[in-house]
Amino acid sequence: MCRMSSESPVVADRATLLRRLRQVLPTHCLLVEDEDLRPYECDGLTAYREMPLAVCLPENEGQVVDVLRTCHQLGVPVVARGAGTGLSGGAMPHAAGVVLSLARFNRILAVDRDSRTAVVQPGVRNLAVSEAAAPYGLYYAPDPSSQIACTIGGNVAENSGGVHCLKYGLTVHNVLRIRMVSIEGEIFEIGSAAPDAPGYDLLALCIGSEGLLGVVTEVTVKLVPKPELAQVVMASFDDVAKAGDAVAAIIAAGIIPAGLEMMDKPATAAVEPFVKAGYDLDAAAILLCESDGTPEEVAEEIARVRAVLTASGARDLRVSQSEAERLRFWAGRKAAFPAVGRITPDYYCMDGTIPRKRLAEMLAAIAAMERKYGLRCANVFHAGDGNLHPLIMYDMSLPGDWEKAEAFGAEILELSVALGGSITGEHGVGIEKIKQMCVQYATPELETFHAVKAAFDDKRLLNPEKAVPSLHRCAEYGRMHVHRGELKFPDLERF
């Protein structure tokens, strides 16, 4: 386990901070006792923990403004938090700071059928938006696998995806407007219910900014009509390379499926006893390919998908014949993380993206890393958009095991960059991948990120030391950015 050490000095002492916070928050909105703070010490990335000085639970925007102003005046770091389901440590507290929980911003303010929009507070759960929209035949498309728990505010911070984002887009494609409070307590309306708001596209900049630019207090999301029908084809392959080629063949045939997922043999082996989805346990990989739309459209697309998969060498094909069966096919994929959690004391979930065509190469490299580190790894993969989730299995109680898992993960991420991809597709950088940012980006880009941050938060108080590494940290890490195989600025001295 890693206790993080802070790089920034403690500006205000805790007593002063608490006194000032008590002036702006009622007692029941401020947690200060160790036993109350403990549940906030980490998010979904449990390997990293830190205790905050306090947790603020404001109930209205005015209180958010007051807390932020207070912290700004005192120079105290602020870490915003939704449900804490993030997997990159983005909501891990700062030792000298406060956690600003948006849990009480849990109201759906409006759902409008005709304009297909919903206005929600950031603490509303992702799935709750779709539930509220269901009576109108609408839903909110991004569906991260944590959707029963994760909040819209957290989704905005991370630009969350899900199994349907190949066809329906990420959070950035489905949010129309946010209301955001700056660290100085200023309120910004960014985006609008009307398309293409004037000025710079700050919505695109703020979505996925991991809580570094502002605190979101309201979100307008786009709703889409629920398709009349969805069906899923399950295909088994005796070779992962063939499965990877089948994915490319589906895209080449002009099909953008509603979902296109892959699981390798260790993943199906972990999942099947848990959910009894009926997966082919002898297959090296299975593909799940979903089609949605009108019944006519689905029938036409399923026929095309079947033809492509057969031609790609699928050894077995099954098409869901009922909604119950469709959900069962998906259940295994959606339960992959907890299922792996049942067969190993701990697991570490990675989130690299790669060009689809490099899939077989990546899986072979991961197999070699399993031998190198002596750890097992199950792979689930948003195959349609090249987003890989290797689940590295380890045991926190064994000395050195976590360190091995972390090195294993870092190697996967750095290989993702080398293969032309990214260190994170949808989980964010947080604290977890901060070192790998030095591999993905060179100094001028990192400097630009820091300057963008300063344009919003010049004291660097919002979620400090996350998402964008200091240049100093990159120099210490010692692994340089490589762009298309060439080292940038080869004439510069490296240390």
Add this chain to the structure above:
Amino acid sequence: MTRDEIVAAIRAAHAGRTPLRLRGAGSKDFYGGLLAGEVLDLSGHRGIVAYEPTELYLTAKCGTPLAEIEATLAEHGQMLAFEPPHFSANLTVDRDISAKTGATLGGCLAAGLAGPRRMQAGAVRDFVLGVTLVDGRGQVLDFGGRVMKNVAGYDVSRLIAGSLGTLGAIAEATLKVLPKPVAETTLAFACAADEAVRRLNDWGAQPLPLSAAFWHDGRLLLRLSGAAAAVDAARRRLGGELTVDAEKTWISVREQTHPAFAATPLWRVALPSTAPALAVDGLAAIEWGGALRWYAGDIDAATIRAAATAAGGHATLYRAPESLRCRVDPFTPLAPALLALHRRLKKVFDPAGILNPGRLYAEF
């Protein structure tokens, strides 16, 4: 023209504090604030760098004409789903060959103007996966990449879309591309503007394969795209009359060569799709499921801006004679806090303020 030449030109301008006017084909010279600065012609930095149909991306240099990109995509049954205008008709014939072919990739991203498929497919920025930017100091910056999902670092590549060249010269960009729909058909309905808006919102909330809408002069055109069976089923359900030559009509809407766009001054009003009619005369056309409404004629700027703002939208003075453009801001003014933030961001990318000054807002 090489990227190094762009870098050298911007470095020199930065050092000499010389305002630059970034220009591709010049097809959108009419758009935004009045042109100022020495022309930096980027149309010579052209060519498709990479295209992988099965990875759904295409990378090209900024001066590459959209026509060339779309022709290449069409060979593989793919398209730029946001349907950007080429505006070839805006170009005079005495310019060089690249100009005659219409808008370039760089200009398309910088202006951020999408076409008829905007509401279903998304905005220009929704398809930006990565950009190589030469900022106002002449630094080469790579943001994003070539993969569909990438949340490492701030999403600067999407920020660049629609920034009208005020943050940097887009040297190269990678776009997400999509397969062309298998089938497409267009239906026509006779109806008044209010009825068109009502119907479009009602249809929009249903799982129908809509891909574009255009109302003008009592006639509503609705385009359906998708699987043949889906288009067919929707056509039977919606009724209306089948149109001939629809493809030409949609191109004329995208290119704004349709008579609906002929009058000036022309105002582009973006609204929540359900907004009731504005108390302004001169409604020329409705697009984007009711969310984009065009007004033409002598309309008081303050009146149309106030009406659009009150309805939750914004009004852009889109095409107008210079005599009006020098008096009226092209875009709806920003709230003071937001304007201050824009200026700080502008400084990050262009500290000397040399790139397209005043093209977006007079203040920077």
